[in-house]
Structures are given as structure tokens and as C-alpha cells.
Amino acid sequence: xxxxxxxxxxxxxxxxxxxxxxxxxxxxxxxxxxxxxxxxxxxxxxxxxxxxxxxxxxxxxxxxxxxxxxxxxxxxxxxxxxxxxxxxxxxxxxxxxxxxxxxxxxxxxxxxxxxxxxxxxxxxxxxxxxxxxxxxxxxxxxxxxxxxxxxxxxxxxxxxxxxxxxxxxxxxxxxxxxxxxxxxxxxxxxxxxxxxxxxxxxxxxxxxxxxxxxxxxxxxxxxxxxxxxxxxxxxxxxxxxxxxxxxxxxxxxxxxxxxxxxxxxxxxxxxxxxxxxxxxxxxxxxxxxxxxxxxxxxxxxxxxxxxxxxxxxxxxxxxxxxxxxxxxxxxxxxxxxxxxxxxxxxxxxxxxxxxxxxxxxxxxxxxxxxxxxxxxxxxxxxxxxxxxxxxxxxxxxxxxxxxxxxxxxxxxxxxxxxxxxxxxxxxxxxxxxxxxxxxxxxxxxxxxxxxxxxxxxxxxxxxxxxxxxxxxxxxxxxxxxxxxxxxxxxxxxxxxxxxxxxxxxxxxxxxxxxxxxxxxxxxxxxxxxxxxxxxxxxxxxxxxxxxxxxxxxxxxxxxxxxxxxxxxxxxxxxxxxxxxxxxxxxxxxxxxxxxxxxxxxxxxxxxxxxxxxxxxxxxxxxxxxxxxxxxxxxxxxxxxxxxxxxxxxxxxxxxxxxxxxxxxxxxxxxxxxxxxxxxxxxxxxxxxxxxxxxxxxxxxxxxxxxxxxxxxxxxxxxxxxxxxxxxxxxxxxxxxxxxxxxxxxxxxxxxxxxxxxxxxxxxxxxxxxxxxxxxxxxxxxxxxxxxxxxxxxxxxxxxxxxxxxxxxxxxxxxxxxxxxxxxxxxxxxxxxxxxxxxxxxxxxxxxxxxxxxxxxxxxxxxxxxxxxxxxxxxxxxxxxxxxxxxxxxxxxxxxxxxxxxxxxxxxxxxxxx
Numbered sequence: 014x015x016x017x018x019x020x021x022x023x024x025x026x027x028x029x030x031x032x033x034x035x036x037x038x039x040x041x042x043x044x045x046x047x048x049x050x051x052x053x054x055x056x057x058x059x060x061x062x063x064x065x066x067x068x069x070x071x072x073x074x075x076x077x078x079x080x081x082x083x084x085x086x087x088x089x090x091x092x093x094x095x096x097x098x099x100x101x102x103x104x105x106x107x108x109x110x111x112x113x114x115x116x117x118x119x120x121x122x123x124x125x126x127x128x129x130x131x132x133x134x135x136x137x138x139x140x141x142x143x144x145x146x147x148x149x150x151x152x153x154x155x156x157x158x159x160x161x162x163x164x165x166x167x168x169x170x171x172x173x174x175x176x177x178x179x180x181x182x183x184x185x186x187x188x189x190x191x192x193x194x195x196x197x198x199x200x201x202x203x204x205x206x207x208x209x210x211x212x213x214x215x216x217x218x219x220x221x222x223x224x225x226x227x228x229x230x231x232x233x234x235x236x237x238x239x240x241x242x243x244x245x246x247x248x249x250x251x252x253x254x255x256x257x258x259x260x261x262x263x264x265x266x267x268x269x270x271x272x273x274x275x276x277x278x279x280x281x282x283x284x285x286x287x288x289x290x291x292x293x294x295x296x297x298x299x300x301x302x303x304x305x306x307x308x309x310x311x312x313x314x315x316x317x318x319x320x321x322x323x324x325x326x327x328x329x330x331x332x333x334x335x336x337x338x339x340x341x342x343x344x345x346x347x348x349x350x351x352x353x354x355x356x357x358x359x360x361x362x363x364x365x366x367x368x369x370x371x372x373x374x375x376x377x378x379x380x381x382x383x384x385x386x387x388x389x390x391x392x393x394x395x396x397x398x399x400x401x402x403x404x405x406x407x408x409x410x411x412x413x414x415x416x417x418x419x420x421x422x423x424x425x426x427x428x429x430x431x432x433x434x435x436x437x438x439x440x441x442x443x444x445x446x447x448x449x450x451x452x453x454x455x456x457x458x459x460x461x462x463x464x465x466x467x468x469x470x471x472x473x474x475x476x477x478x479x480x481x482x483x484x485x486x487x488x489x490x491x492x493x494x495x496x497x498x499x500x501x502x503x504x505x506x507x508x509x510x511x512x513x514x515x516x517x518x519x520x521x522x523x524x525x526x527x528x529x530x531x532x533x534x535x536x537x538x539x540x541x542x543x544x545x546x547x548x549x550x551x552x553x554x555x556x557x558x559x560x561x562x563x564x565x566x567x568x569x570x571x572x573x574x575x576x577x578x579x580x581x582x583x584x585x586x587x588x589x590x591x592x593x594x595x596x597x598x599x600x601x602x603x604x605x606x607x608x609x610x611x612x613x614x615x616x617x618x619x620x621x622x623x624x625x626x627x628x629x630x631x632x633x634x635x636x637x638x639x640x641x642x643x644x645x646x647x648x649x650x651x652x653x654x655x656x657x658x659x660x661x662x663x664x665x666x667x668x669x670x671x672x673x674x675x676x677x678x679x680x681x682x683x684x685x686x687x688x689x690x691x692x693x694x695x696x697x698x699x700x701x702x703x704x705x706x707x708x709x710x711x712x713x714x715x716x717x718x719x720x721x722x723x724x725x726x727x728x729x730x731x732x733x734x735x736x737x738x739x740x741x742x743x744x745x746x747x748x749x750x751x752x753x754x755x756x757x758x759x760x761x762x763x764x765x766x767x768x769x770x771x772x773x774x775x776x777x778x779x780x781x782x783x784x785x786x787x788x789x790x791x792x793x794x795x796x797x798x799x800x801x802x803x804x805x806x807x808x809x810x811x812x813x814x815x816x817x818x819x820x821x822x823x824x825x826x827x828x829x830x831x832x833x834x835x836x837x838x839x840x841x842x843x844x845x846x847x848x849x850x851x852x853x854x855x856x857x858x859x860x861x862x863x864x865x866x867x868x869x870x871x872x873x874x875x876x877x878x879x880x881x882x883x884x885x886x887x888x889x890x891x892x893x894x895x896x897x898x899x900x901x902x903x904x905x906x907x908x909x910x911x912x913x914x915x916x917x918x919x920x921x922x923x924x925x926x
Contacts, residue, residue, distance in 0.1 A: 195863055
């Protein structure tokens, strides 16, 4: 009886325990994105993913993971870990069976986690970055969050709450606020790329303005746009040359100027995006919107003879796909060119579906880089407007738009490299069609649009050649018959043409009975079909015709831009088998990856629709990417440290809630205002902390991942030079225009085949900001490269930061820094020529906005005395080092220049405080 009672009690206890477990001890659900996917990516996907699918098993896509393998059975059976072949292989004792094959086995914890995931139903789930950005939960701001009782500044915004929570988790606390003037210097360098002006320092030091007001002044300064444009140009792979072997010069600076204006105007980032990807497709695009599309004309252009233009046109298209996804989506899309992504759920064909958005642009890797936007003067625009008014009155509004477009960027037209089937003809240097005095060639599948004239861009060195254009072949109907004589360079000429409809083959024939050599009778660049102006019998027609012809032969600034093909010139897009452009697979249409946000049917199926898709608030990556890049610029590391990648192989965000809070707020409250985003970050207590680093703090957080101190890292290459010129009083505030060529060491700029030379700029152009320095891809400005600037051949999300002896050699010996030291020294001497230590203290304070210590003052004073003695004893050395053009020197000036040079080389000067 007693045994029965005991058994009853035990049963009751078991029931209570089970009920308690069900109520209080329910098993926590495993999260696929943060717990399972990292295990699969690290251990499985290299053999069972986008490239390899050993055994017919892949863990890249959900449907593949649960599909039957080559064995005829699935490797993962939801709800049954013991019956799942994947688990059996992970715990097998036979090394030929156990997975991962010939690698270290998974840990017991990892295997148990996989078992639990399968037992719970093997829910697949999305990677965190592919979830739409959600409105942040309302946060109760606690002023003590993350602060010690001894150091308790007020929390200035929500950023501090998110950061403070993480600091508490890590048993860390915020550092005290940075010294006021050091903080002012930090924020000035971050916002404008330059030290604060003397006027701003005075206003802030005397408390005439608050820190927030100082920030607003910096954000409204034109130097703000120059600083942030430098960052964007790395992403845009902006350069002043074409790249590849010849690397000849090109005109791209109007695009750079557009970006500066856009930043200074605080153009919303969604508009900024749309204009750069598809400004030409906007209704009645402005000159700025057309110029913006040069973003994707920054791709390299191969100007070398013997190359295949189509090959390099395709290379540019593929680069545009990879660059777009890296810049706006932090996605390594280039991986998908040859196969499905090894780690992210993006299929091989989806790369080419995205490429289809970009494959229909008019550029074709031609020597002249057409189409190019023509920047007409105000007077020329008045002339053009008179032509357009005439066309509206005598033809139609649509005809006026078509003619305006042609005058603006000369499209559509047929480049002569499309010519085929040569007889005594050739492609000259693979660039232009050359037809000999008795030769012919074909332009196939041409639509003349019923035009009564053809515009021909050509040049000739012979007189007396007769050219005939026929429909279809040598016996076809004559469409045009005209004389070609010697020209002065290349010209655009109108040729009367018999109108035709539909696609035809043009047979181009040249004859000159007086020439027997194989000399080309003419070199042809392009052909276009634009109707002649109507109203020939009306008064004023001659003036209008002259204005039209003058516009055609415009010789001013021209910027390569993106223009879409008309429907009759549209290209098809195919998948490239294994990424080989010569091995075409199935045809594809423009589509976006299915793993990201949905496509709105109201969007046009072109680059404009694609830009709308990128900037749609449902896109999970664009706002996160923008916030992460801005945060990196200010703190030296992103919330997601892998700036170029937010895929499943990226580093996880250190502060995911903070990232999404800023991303959501940027879209919904700031309306994509970058200035507003920057302002919120730099007025936070997180940003304003002292950057002082203790041994204990370094041990706990060496990379400042948790932000227990302020950001401190070396300035960018351009900032290093700009700052030196600024403190020396040499920096020009001139903005915009062609790139300049300041002093650089002899023998650096060696060119191949193109004859370009580095002609040193004079006047204030020698002291312009670094953003205006002419950038040659194969030979970038040497001091910039020494400080880790980019050559800009490809998109660069993040510059590496190195510390090498070459950098010290630049700032100690480069003529730019020696000149800066000379002028800085002159300013220091002015303070009190009889007391050099006073000038030294002044110079130090001017550079770092911090009083000099006694030890540093003593050290620098000793340096001055030693240099002064050296120059007095050896006068000949005065002309060997510290001299500048049109300036004489003396021992005192030279000695102080040595000190100034040392100041310009201080770590605290070259590093953001």
C-alpha cells in the first residue's frame, strides 16, 4: 500500500514537472538566419551550394535543401533529425562518410543546434539583411544608460540609447566628452574635410555659438559637398582617364561637379540615385539629370587598337551590374556572373536579368565615347531655342523634342564600327570605317526612319571621290549619290537621302578613278538619319539652318552619359554560360532578384524602373547600406564592418537595432536627407566622446566595435594634403571645372602611346583641393597613392588604411609639404620674431587646436636652435631645401620651416582627434 502511495506521488510530481516545463521551460526556437545559416556557410556550402552540389545536395536555396538528392531521398527531413541523412553524415565515424569531408568535424554544440532546428521543423527563414526595414520600437531614454555614476553626461539622442545598451552588455561605459576645440576640429574634418576656420574657432571658443550651431554652419559650407563627393567618387570609380593600356584623357569632371552640387544642395538620396542610374529616362530631363548618368560612364573604355568593341561594351555592362549592387545593396553580385552565388540566394540567371536593365544603353566602347552631353553656352542655348521654336511651328512638338535630343547628345546614330563585309575597306585601328578609293562595305539592319537626309561624320584626305549609298547591295536602288573632297579634320555633313521604311542593308561604295593606291578615300565615324528642317520657303530659314549646323559641329565640353536605345535598336540579353560573353545561353528579360523586394508593375521595365525598385522603402538593403557607409566615414568602421557585403557571409551588425533605426528614420523622417543623417550622428554623445584609449579599454574593445570612445583614425589622402595647404594659408577655395595638375615629382607620369603630359598648374590651380587633382588611372597622384587613395579602375567601398615609411617620406620631402611648411613658418615668425618659442606654440595650437605641452615646446625649440645653427654655419644649404618660388629665405625662416615641417608630420595632425 505504501509503495502504491509512493508511486502515486511520483506520478503526480512527474505530471507537475512536465506541466511546468511546458509552461516555463518551452524550448527556445532556433533562428535560421543568425544560428543555422552561419554553420552551413562555414562548413557545408563550399561543396553543397551555388558552385558545387555534391551528391545533388545544396543548402543555398530552400527548395534545393529539402529536395531529393542523388540517393532519391532528401538529406533534411523536417521534424526528424535522426532520420535526416545530413545529421547521420555529421556524426558518422567512418572518415569517408563523415561530413565535412576531409575537414574538421562540427562541434557537438553545432550538431545539437542543427538537430534542434530540424526537430523544430527546419524553418528556413530570411537572412536578417533581406527583411524589410521596420519602424523602430519606441524607446524609453534613460539618461544613465551606459554611463558610470562618475561620468554621466546627458543622452542627446536615440543613438546613445542603443549604443549605451550594448556598452552595458559588454560591461563598458561611455568615455567623457572630448575637449571642445578638439571636438570642433574632429567634426569639421568629418563634415568639410578641412580644419575649422579661425572665425568658427573664435565663435565656438567664446561660446557665441553652440556645438549644434557649429555643426549647422559646417553642413551649410560649400566645402561639405567637396568632402563627401570625394567619398562618393571612390564608389563611382571616377577618373580623368579611360584606363587600360593607353589610358588617355577623358572629360568626366562635369559629373564630379554634379555630385558636389548634389551634396551641397542636400539632394535626397533617392533622387540622387535615380538621376545617376536613369536621369536620361526621366520626363524632360535637365542638363544636371543627364550629367548624373555619367556615374555608369565612369567604367573604363579600351582605346587600344585591335580590341573588340563589343567585348569591352559587354565588360562595361557587367561592371555596371556589379557596381550598382555593391554601391546600393552591399551585395557581391559580381560573384553571380559565372554561377549562382556561393553563399547568397541569388541565381546565375538573375545576374543577367539585372544586366538586361543596363544592356540597352547606346554607348559601345567607341573611341569618341559617344553619347556625350554637350554643354552649350547661354548664347548657344538661345540659338538652339530658336531652332526648336521653328520646328514646333513648322513640324510638331514631338519633332522639336527629337531634334533637341539630337543636338544635346547626338543620338540615335550608327557607329561606323558596325560596318561589315569589306571590299577594299577596313576598320581603321578597329575604331572607324575606312573605304579605299575603289572599295565598299555594308551597314546592315539600318532603320532610316523615313528620313530625307543622312548626317555623316567623316574626314577625307582626297579630292574627287564619289560615294554611292544603295539599298541592299551593289545592284540595289540608289538612295544617295554625292561627292567627297578633302576636309579639314572630321566634319558632320548632311546628305540628301531617298526615304525608306523598315530595316534595310546599306551598301556603301566609294570610287575615285584618279587614285590607284590603297589609300582610304575617307574615314567614317558615324551615320545618323535626321529629317531636314521644314519651312525652307519661309523667311528666316537660312538663319535657323545655320544655327542647326553650328549646333551639330559643337566643339565645347562634352561628357559621356547614358542614353537608352530606341525600340528599333533594342538589344536582347542572354545568360552567359560560365560568364563567357561569347557563349550565349537562354534569353532573359529585365527582372530583379526574387530574394529582395517585389517589383511594382507600375514601374517601367528599364533603368528607371530599376532605380525606383532600389529606392523603394520596401527594399531592405538601400537604406541600410547608406547608413552603414555614412557611419563608417564618421567612426572608421561600419555597424556592419564589411561595407561591401551585407550577405550571409558578411560580419553581423554590432548594433542591429541602431542600424535599422537610422535606416528607417532616413527614409521616413529625413526623406533621404544625408545632411540630417550626418547631423544626428555627430551631435550624439557617442560621437562626441574622447578618443583617449586606456590599456584596459583596448583589451576589451581594440577595434572600438562597441563605441566606448570617440573615433580616431588617420585622415584620407586628400585631407592630409588639403589640411597642410589650409593651415599654411595656401588652399584655394575655387570650385568646379577641369582637373588640375599640381606639382608632383619628375618622371612619375609616364604614358604609353598617347602623348599626354603632366603640365604643372600655375596660380591658385596649384593649390586646389585634392578632389580637383587630375587622376590618371595607371599613374595616380603619387602622394595620394602613398596614403591609400584609389586608382579608381573599379568601385571601392572602403580604402585600406596603412602606416608605412613611404608616407613619412611624402610629408617630409614632397615639395607640396615643404612649401606649406615654408608659409606656415612665415606665419609663426610673425607672432614674435625675437621669441621663436612663441611662434612654435602658436603653430602647434593652430594645427591641432590644443595648447602645446612644456615637453613638446622644449623639444621643438631645441630642433629650431639646431637647425638655425646649421643654416648659419652652412649658408649654401639654404637654397638646397626650404625655398619656394619667387621667395628668398634666411637662416631664421629656414629653421622655423624645419619646425613647421615637423608639426605637419605630427601623428595628432595627420589623425582625426
